[in-house]
Amino acid sequence: MLSPLTISLDAMGGDAGPEMVIPGAAVALERRPDLSFILYGQESEVKPLLDRHPSVARAARFVHCDVAVRMDDKPSQALRVGRWKSSMWRSIQAVRDGEAHVAVSAGNTGALMAMSKFCLKTPPGIERPAIAAMWPTLRGESIVLDVGATIGSDARMLVHFAVMGAAMARALFGLERPTVGLLNIGAEEVKGVEEVREAGHILRELDHPNFHYHGFVEGDDLGKGTVDVVVTEGFAGNIALKTAEGTARQISEYLRSAMTRTLAAKVGYFFARSAFQRLREKMDPRKVNGGLFLGLNGLVVKSHGGTDAEGFASAVELGREMVLGDLTRQIASDLRYTFGDGETSGASAEAAPA
């Protein structure tokens, strides 16, 4: 029987593989003792780590897999080599087969998305899944999607993203009617691209009971937290995400260099060290680690490949929240409202890549 919160883990994913995943599962268990795991991976690598983390061993069932998808495998290559048998595939399949509520992998994004689409398929009406990221803001956190799964979305896809992102915000933030904005650029007579304007018209007319469409937002609204959900196509979304990460690192570097330059600065740093600690925590990318794949018949969370145990635990917790929020069912119901039964029951016999 499926225990209340079972998470399937691709133990081989990430730059450090099981060395990061198993300790990450241990951190997640400390914070959320209600979790249980199914671990997929290479026995020779995983077993010694389970001996060192008995809490994980107790809460997990281990399944040996011969194949591990490499971080630099191309999606088509990963599908060819790793379908049916890799730890990544098996962790997703566990969700499909109802053995786990959500899969978490720190493996290669392209491969994970290709396998997730192939294994879980998209629900009726959805053409392409998106990756939703958590974005720290001055008001708390927002959700931004898509941050890289799709390139060049049409108006209909942007509307899907809005509906799915809003459902995620309801589940994650406990909001009745989160606000949704479309990422655009200002200053020009013709404001932004045609698809974005058309999506704006549709969302305005839709007047969805489960979210409030705010209108267009610009790049600087992301950090302000102007809206709970920011919708964009994946090229611009990925560039925005990486630009923000890069800017945060750049400023941290400026700060570090300024604070170690003079004796007075070092003294000041000493006094203010707890303030700096707070700042570091605020800016800690591990706290918002985890991109959720939206638009699949099942939940998959992608953890950053280079994260550590703390960061991986955040990705696991994100998956847990989505299970508790019954996200997959919520999205299906919101999409039905949005497009009616006629449309959502049509098509989407999406072909797998490869």
Added chain:
Amino acid sequence: MLSPLTISLDAMGGDAGPEMVIPGAAVALERRPDLSFILYGQESEVKPLLDRHPSVARAARFVHCDVAVRMDDKPSQALRVGRWKSSMWRSIQAVRDGEAHVAVSAGNTGALMAMSKFCLKTPPGIERPAIAAMWPTLRGESIVLDVGATIGSDARMLVHFAVMGAAMARALFGLERPTVGLLNIGAEEVKGVEEVREAGHILRELDHPNFHYHGFVEGDDLGKGTVDVVVTEGFAGNIALKTAEGTARQISEYLRSAMTRTLAAKVGYFFARSAFQRLREKMDPRKVNGGLFLGLNGLVVKSHGGTDAEGFASAVELGREMVLGDLTRQIASDLRYTFGDGETSGASAEAAPA
């Protein structure tokens, strides 16, 4: 006769208009006494300010204009009302007529671009001008273009941007052969959009003597300063720019709040105040104020509308550097090399918007 460095100023541009522009000209003159100005604006507003800034009055010729383009005018509206006679138009016309070397305006971006295209036209072979922004990096500064003039550029346009941005880097940074990267997203099998990949092929084959094509860069390479020139189409470029600005403001806010929370933090701040001052200077957006319009038969600099005198002076200085670097001629020659005489002598009878 045209004195060595004459800059035409739209005195009415910007949120504060002449109240910001005239003091800005005074700051620029203090730093660069070789400048002379032609000031276009409303006499009743500009004259009293010239009385208070005699240095500017001495270095400037004033030309009264009845019309001022408003910050919220649409480009077509601005052209209809302000062509031939507004302070914005006249400052650009001064460049066309050889009365000034470069025009600087803090007025509305869309209107300034529309008027610049209409008045100065694009050189042979260039379809659409771009806006190039200065980007502070860990290595110093980079140039990023386009940050919002074009939406959806084809491969040929991206190659133009690369050539023009590299010429700007040569003039501004004094580099023999600056490095150029194409902004893209990673992780996917099909790396980024078709246009970007095609532009990459062309740039690789071109192997231009005046710049080195580095390859693709991602959003986090912007802050690192991986390349001297980052090329992208305007939608993603504008979102990246505003996202970085927003992230910088967000972190400043975190820092301010952390440093004022406890007594120890305040004491620390007191000791480290010169370090914080350094940090503030590093992050001061006024120092990189000024977007250069590239791809016109003449130089136009757009200052941020909400900047102050310090920031406006930076935009004026950017214009001055471009004049000294003989940028317009350098770009013409680099484009001739790139596409040969045959291609550049063709077409580009670009129709004006409106």
